[in-house]
Amino acid sequence: MNKRLKWGLGVIVVAVIASELLLPWLVSIFIARSMIGIVGTDQVAATIEKRPALAMVTGQFDRVAIKAQGAKLDKIMFDELDAVLTDVRLDQQALLVNRQLVVKSARNVEMTAVLSQEELSRFLNQSVKGVKNAVVTVDGGQVKVNAEFGIGGIASLAVTLEGRVAADNQKIKFVTDRFLINHTLVGKIGGIALTEIPLVDLKKLPFGVAVSNISMEQGKVTVFADNQSK
Numbered sequence: 001m002n003k004r005l006k007w008g009l010g011v012i013v014v015a016v017i018a019s020e021l022l023l024p025w026l027v028s029i030f031i032a033r034s035m036i037g038i039v040g041t042d043q044v045a046a047t048i049e050k051r052p053a054l055a056m057v058t059g060q061f062d063r064v065a066i067k068a069q070g071a072k073l074d075k076i077m078f079d080e081l082d083a084v085l086t087d088v089r090l091d092q093q094a095l096l097v098n099r100q101l102v103v104k105s106a107r108n109v110e111m112t113a114v115l116s117q118e119e120l121s122r123f124l125n126q127s128v129k130g131v132k133n134a135v136v137t138v139d140g141g142q143v144k145v146n147a148e149f150g151i152g153g154i155a156s157l158a159v160t161l162e163g164r165v166a167a168d169n170q171k172i173k174f175v176t177d178r179f180l181i182n183h184t185l186v187g188k189i190g191g192i193a194l195t196e197i198p199l200v201d202l203k204k205l206p207f208g209v210a211v212s213n214i215s216m217e218q219g220k221v222t223v224f225a226d227n228q229s230k
Contacts, residue, residue, distance in 0.1 A: 023053040023054070023057075024050070024053055027048055027056055027095075028045075028047055029046075030095050030096060031046040031064065031066065032044045032045055032066075033099055034095060034099050034100055034206075035206075038205065039071035039073065039081065040070075040072035041068055041070040041072065043069040043070055044067070044068045044071075045066075045067045045068075046064065046066050048061050048063065048064050048065075049062045049064075050062050057092065058092070059089050059090045059095075059104070060088070060089055061085075061087075061090065063084065063085070063086050064084070064088050064090075065082075065084045065085075066082070066083045066084075067080075067081070068080070068082075069081075073200045073202070073204045073205070074199075074201060074204065075200075076119065076123055077119055078113040078114060078115055078119075079116050079220070080112075081113045082111065082112045083109065083111040083205075083209075084110050084111075085103065085106045085109050086106065086107055086108045086109075087106065087107035087108065088105070088106045088107075089103075089104040089105045090103060091103075101206045102206065103206055103207045106207060106227065109207050109208070109209050109226055109227040110224075110226045111205075111223075111224070112222065112223070112224055112225075113223045113225070114221070114222050114223075115221040115222075116219065116220050117137060117138040117220065117221075118136075120136040120138070120143070120145075120174075120221070121134050121136040124136065124145065124147065125147075130150045131147050131149055131150075131194075132147065132148050132150065132156075133147055134146070134147035134148075137219075138217070138219055138220060139217065139219065140217070141164070141216050142164060143161075143163055143164055143165055143216055144161070145159075145160065145174075146159075149194070157181050158182050159179070159180065159194070160179075161174075161176045161179060161180075161194055162176070162180075163175050163177045163178070164216060165214050165216060165223075167211035167223075169210045169229075170202040170209070170211070171200075171201050171202075172199045172202070172211060172214075172223060173196050173197060173198050173199055174196070175195070175196055176196070207227070209225040210226070210227075211223060211224070211229065212226050212229040
């Protein structure tokens with residue numbers, strides 16, 4: 001084997017090794033940066049898997065995992081948002097040129113998002129008309145809200161809402177099961193504006209998921225979603 005052939009083979013080997021190390025790192029950065037504009041936080045990390053790594057140039061991936069802290073969708077901020085996509089095909093031009101994450105297809109998508117009771121309190125106070133001084137408690141599969149509710153700017157009532165966070169496909173909302181005024185149960189009379197409060201729509205995400213389950217325990221709401229529930 002002459003020197004030129006050996007040199008050529010050496011270059012190929014180095015290029016293959018470099019692609020296995022650099023391509024996953026580089027594409028992970030592009031995916032993470034593309035998510036920043038979607039979830040409104042720079043606390044985003046992405047990891048990808050594909051063998052051989054050179055196949056990534058076609059937009060095909062075995063696994064894409066995304067983790068974000070302080071992810072904001074609509075007016076709600078999730079403490080944590082984790083998504084895992086398997087057998088994924090991405091639009092590489094959109095990702096590398098426009099820095100947009102466009103998922104063309106994915107065999108399986110699983111997402112978990114954690115919402116704190118403190119964030120629910122903040123959301124109600126800032127986003128729901130008439131509500132102020134709301135304090136939310138999440139425990140035992142239930143959400144309880146103690147707040148003041150203003151009536152036409154003339155008076156305010158001490159109200160208690162007992163209910164749950166529920167979902168309709170991609171839309172997540174708070175649903176009131178019991179409505180109390182000054183600790184007296186009045187059903188939903190007078191509480192029409194508070195019987196269902198929209199929280200967030202998951203269609204804002206670049207991967208299509210629908211809610212499969214919601215857990216309400218120990219100060220937080222955990223939302224589970226996947227692409228099998230759609």
